[in-house]
Amino acid sequence: MNIQHSENIAWRIIDGQAYIVTVNDSKLHLLNEIGTRIWQLIERKIDFENLVKKLLSEYDVESEKLRADLKEFIEELKTKGLIKIEDNK
Amino acid sequence: MKITSKIFDITFQRNIPLYAVFELTYKCNLKCIHCYIPENHRLKKELSTNEVKNILRQLKSEGCLFLVFTGGEVFLRDDFLDICSYARKLKFDLRIFTNGTLIHRKIAEYISKIGVSGVEVSLYGKEKTHNKITQTENSFQKVFNTIKMLIEYKIPVTIKCPLMRENFYDYNWLIQISKKLGIKYKFDPVIVPRNNGDKSILKYQITDSQMRSIFSDKRIFKREKADSYNSAYSLFCSAGKNFVGISPEGKVYPCIQFLYNFGNLRKKSFKEIWFSSKRAIYLRNLKPEDCNVCFSCENNNFCRRCPGLVYLETGSIYGKSEISCRLADVTKITLTNA
Numbered sequence: 077m078n079i080q081h082s083e084n085i086a087w088r089i090i091d092g093q094a095y096i097v098t099v100n101d102s103k104l105h106l107l108n109e110i111g112t113r114i115w116q117l118i119e120r121k122i123d124f125e126n127l128v129k130k131l132l133s134e135y136d137v138e139s140e141k142l143r144a145d146l147k148e149f150i151e152e153l154k155t156k157g158l159i160k161i162e163d164n165k
Numbered sequence: 166m167k168i169t170s171k172i173f174d175i176t177f178q179r180n181i182p183l184y185a186v187f188e189l190t191y192k193c194n195l196k197c198i199h200c201y202i203p204e205n206h207r208l209k210k211e212l213s214t215n216e217v218k219n220i221l222r223q224l225k226s227e228g229c230l231f232l233v234f235t236g237g238e239v240f241l242r243d244d245f246l247d248i249c250s251y252a253r254k255l256k257f258d259l260r261i262f263t264n265g266t267l268i269h270r271k272i273a274e275y276i277s278k279i280g281v282s283g284v285e286v287s288l289y290g291k292e293k294t295h296n297k298i299t300q301t302e303n304s305f306q307k308v309f310n311t312i313k314m315l316i317e318y319k320i321p322v323t324i325k326c327p328l329m330r331e332n333f334y335d336y337n338w339l340i341q342i343s344k345k346l347g348i349k350y351k352f353d354p355v356i357v358p359r360n361n362g363d364k365s366i367l368k369y370q371i372t373d374s375q376m377r378s379i380f381s382d383k384r385i386f387k388r389e390k391a392d393s394y395n396s397a398y399s400l401f402c403s404a405g406k407n408f409v410g411i412s413p414e415g416k417v418y419p420c421i422q423f424l425y426n427f428g429n430l431r432k433k434s435f436k437e438i439w440f441s442s443k444r445a446i447y448l449r450n451l452k453p454e455d456c457n458v459c460f461s462c463e464n465n466n467f468c469r470r471c472p473g474l475v476y477l478e479t480g481s482i483y484g485k486s487e488i489s490c491r492l493a494d495v496t497k498i499t500l501t502n503a
Contacts, residue, residue, distance in 0.1 A: 083280065084280040085256070086253075086257055086258035090172060090228050090230075095168070097230070097282065099258060099282045100280075102282050102283070104168045104172070106171070106172075
């Protein structure tokens with residue numbers, strides 16, 4: 077599964093947090109500190125497993141817990157229209 | 166705290182230029198009677214494509230998110246779509262202000278593709294009224310076609326209209342047509358002096374009684390309580406704090422209506438001008454009591470003092486603006502009688 081920012085968004089990181097606008101409805105979204113770090117890592121297309129590896133190298137967290145939380149977070153971003161997901165071919 | 170309030174507060178406190186209005190040209194193909202741009206400004210040397218792109222990169226790195234491109238008429242620039250595309254590549258939230266006469270189908274398609282948060286189109290009333298104000302035959306038909314075309318491409322459109330004696334009786338029609346088309350509308354009850362201080366166009370301002378009827382019309386202004394109006398705290402607005410205006414020749418202003426020049430981007434970087442220019446620092450350090458007359462004014466609870474208008478009208482940043490005072494008087498009467 078490849079993850080990447082959606083095209084129809086505008087965003088900046090201000091004071092360590094990502095503020096993201098979905099341009100279709102001008103809705104403003106805010107991510108917390110860890111969410112913002114993930115947001116930076118998915119600016120360019122990245123494979124889910126690579127993302128997990130990068131986060132494991134940065135945060136002291138169990139692999140299974142990270143995978144579960146990350147899947148949930150990715151799903152939330154997708155529902156809000158902030159990212160696009162492609163299945164690996 | 167709402168996300169919009171949070172981002173506003175942080176950027177206001179830290180002077181991050183979250184909002185930018187970038188005038189890309191003074192040139193225009195219409196001759197609107199109330200235009201605030203003096204004729205001779207149209208000859209000024211505009212920023213080149215590369216200069217504009219360089220400024221956009223600088224704005225991005227200083228935290229600017231919400232960007233408006235305006236003019237003059239922006240679509241007169243051959244490079245306008247290229248600039249828009251670049252701004253979206255830099256992930257700005259982009260809005261375009263236009264007179265709507267130069268947009269054809271391919272342009273609408275392109276704008277739709279790059280994704281803009283809104284296109285605000287000036288429409289002054291019914292056909293006869295609109296053409297009279299723009300002093301250009303057929304301008305109404307072009308604008309109206311553009312609005313319908315933008316809607317077709319699912320681009321968020323807003324009809325924008327300054328209210329004048331010349332179009333006051335058309336505002337109901339404008340509201341009806343906006344509702345029929347399912348788009349937003351914005352009215353501005355204020356006509357401002359030209360950028361060179363020329364006040365001759367103030368003759369088009371609506372009368373006090375027209376202004377009172379506008380202020381009591383809930384479709385235009387949500388009724389607000391007096392205490393939600395100005396406080397001494399906001400005698401200077403967010404201009405120059407988290408709001409910036411940039412002129413077609415690269416001047417940095419607190420706002421495009423507040424022509425208190427901080428510096429020129431052709432000579433210095435944005436960062437240097439925004440954070441180190443004497444004027445920017447001075448403006449940010451002013452306290453409400455520095456506006457002596459307004460601070461002690463009995464109407465200041467009803468006033469939305471615009472420092473840009475004060476500067477334009479008086480050449481000073483401390484005093485009062487006749488236009489703001491008039492608006493405060495009308496607001497007071499309207500709210501008191503509500």
